[in-house]
Amino acid sequence: MGRLRWNEIILIKITENALKLLLLLIKIPMSYQTFSLQPFPSNEGLPNLQITGKMSRHDNKLTISYILFGNIQEVQIPPPSDIPERKHELWKDTCFEFFLGVKDFPGYWEFNFSPAGHWNVYRFDEYRQGMKEETAFDVLPFTVEHQADSLTLVVNIDLDQIVSPKQVLDIGITAVIKYVDEKVTYWAITHSGTVADFHLRDTFTSIFGL
Numbered sequence: 759m760g761r762l763r764w765n766e767i768i769l770i771k772i773t774e775n776a777l778k779l780l781l782l783l784i785k786i787p788m789s790y791q792t793f794s795l796q797p798f799p800s801n802e803g804l805p806n807l808q809i810t811g812k813m814s815r816h817d818n819k820l821t822i823s824y825i826l827f828g829n830i831q832e833v834q835i836p837p838p839s840d841i842p843e844r845k846h847e848l849w850k851d852t853c854f855e856f857f858l859g860v861k862d863f864p865g866y867w868e869f870n871f872s873p874a875g876h877w878n879v880y881r882f883d884e885y886r887q888g889m890k891e892e893t894a895f896d897v898l899p900f901t902v903e904h905q906a907d908s909l910t911l912v913v914n915i916d917l918d919q920i921v922s923p924k925q926v927l928d929i930g931i932t933a934v935i936k937y938v939d940e941k942v943t944y945w946a947i948t949h950s951g952t953v954a955d956f957h958l959r960d961t962f963t964s965i966f967g968l
Contacts (some may be wrong), residue, residue: 796948818923851872
């Protein structure tokens with residue numbers, strides 16, 4: 759076999775790079791939805807805070823990233839726990855949450871994540887009824903990064919344990935923020951009603967999968 763010409767070598771190199779890029783793209787969700795959370799309208803005079811993020815559903819794996827930034831020195835952020843565990847009533851302190859339901863079905867799930875590393879997930883038969891711990895999960899994987907002016911929490915969950923990839927899902931992204939002065943505020947993509955209520959299905963939005 760003769761030696762390769764310079765143009766043939768370049769073509770081979772381009773093909774190799776294109777293949778590497780293709781393999782990389784296959785592993786990365788190509789579509790995500792961004793969100794921005796709003797405090798309940800009755801909460802006035804709040805510190806300069808924002809909560810934004812993005813979410814994606816790829817191969818029935820749900821990824822949600824929350825970013826709390828601004829004057830976070832005014833927020834009570836629990837320190838990392840040496841032994842993260844499943845705990846109740848995480849919403850009494852600073853907590854990031856989401857609510858997940860199958861479209862046109864009354865039942866739904868509530869997921870709670872504490873910056874300390876604690877977590878829980880509950881299942882409801884319908885609006886605020888039949889609450890019980892979801893036993894399909896033994897652990898909820900998520901990471902927390904605390905900077906001087908921001909807190910980032912990233913959740914990665916295998917939904918195969920509770921729903922099929924073909925089911926259309928509605929989701930409510932929420933957070934409870936507790937301040938150093940003990941004031942508690944409630945954040946969601948949208949609010950309805952006269953009080954903050956994360957369980958209302960008309961505040962959920964559709965999440966698209968790949």
